[in-house]
Amino acid sequence: MKKLTIFLFLFAMLLVGCSNKEEVGAETKVESGTKVEAAATTKMVSTINGDIEIPTQVERLVVDAYLPTSLLLGVKPVGATEQDLINVHIQDQIDGIENTGDSSVEKILALKPDLIIIANSDAEAYAKLSKIAPTIVLPYETYRTVEEEVRGLAEILGKQAEGEAWLTEFEEKVQENREKLAAVMKPDETVAIFGAFGKEFYLYGDGIYRGGQAIYKQLQLKAPERIQKELIDEGITYQLIAYEVLPEYAADYIFLDESYGGELDKEDSLWQSIGAVKNDRVLYLDGARFWPFDPIAVLAQVEEVTNLLVDKKKNAE
Incomplete structure (x- = not known):
């Protein structure tokens, strides 16, 4: 009888231990899932070439035609085309940006970009560049106004607050000139x-x-x-x-x-x-x-x- 009592006690303790292990394991799984979600570093954007996965925080951007807009949003590209870099309106902001010529594949590859934004909608150019990094094609006249362009790029680059702040100042200056x-x-x-x-x-x-x-x-x-x-x-x-x-x-x-x-x-x-x-x-x-x-x-x-x-x-x- 005494042996039976001891056996039942040990068996009960074993069941409790297994139950605790299952609960701990379940808690760990939830925490792990939460950590993965919080650490997400990419997002999906819709483009003329379909949905593309891009970084949420762009660190090495290369651009064609969108250099000034990137700069006003606080994102300084690592590379831009020669045409971008001769823009007289941004000469005080381009130090350190590499000249990629006419979007040279070799030069862009050497810059190790994590995102490329171009205006050239040529399929062959896109095919080459998209092998280097996620590439978004925004053809000329995609945006019909300043407001559309600033908000469009701000959405891509995750700089909505910066975009709205710039537009507020822009609209104030435009209004001043209308009044003049x-x-x-x-x-x-x-x-x-x-x-x-x-x-x-x-x-x-x-x-x-x-x-x-x-x-x-x-x-x-x-x-x-x-x-x-x-x-x-x-x-x-x-x-x-x-x-x-x-x-x-x-x-x-x-x-x-x-x-x-x-x-x-x-x-x-x-x-x-x-x-x-x-x-x-x-x-x-x-x-x-x-x-x-x-x-x-x-x-x-x-x-x-x-x-x-x-x-x-x-x-x-």
């Missing part, structure tokens, strides 16, 4: 953007070309009726036209880009027949300052366009 123009411009006065590129002539709308976004979207200056209907309302950012029809698109003020080989005969009778030319209301764009179309460039263009128009108005008094 409202003090000198009549509500019905129109502004057009013409471009001479080689022997071809262009009109520009409110998109990424020649300060269009700064002039029409941000400063909200009025376009001539035909430019409004044929370009802006249709979402067309530029249009090649015959020189002979330039007067049909003329405005009270004309911004003219003659950079990169543009040829426009200022003594030509057709050019001289345009009202803005007769009234000395043609303003010349600096190609180096008005070809870039990133958010930092657009803000600089907002300020420069305002100054050009205000000065022109004052000189006409």
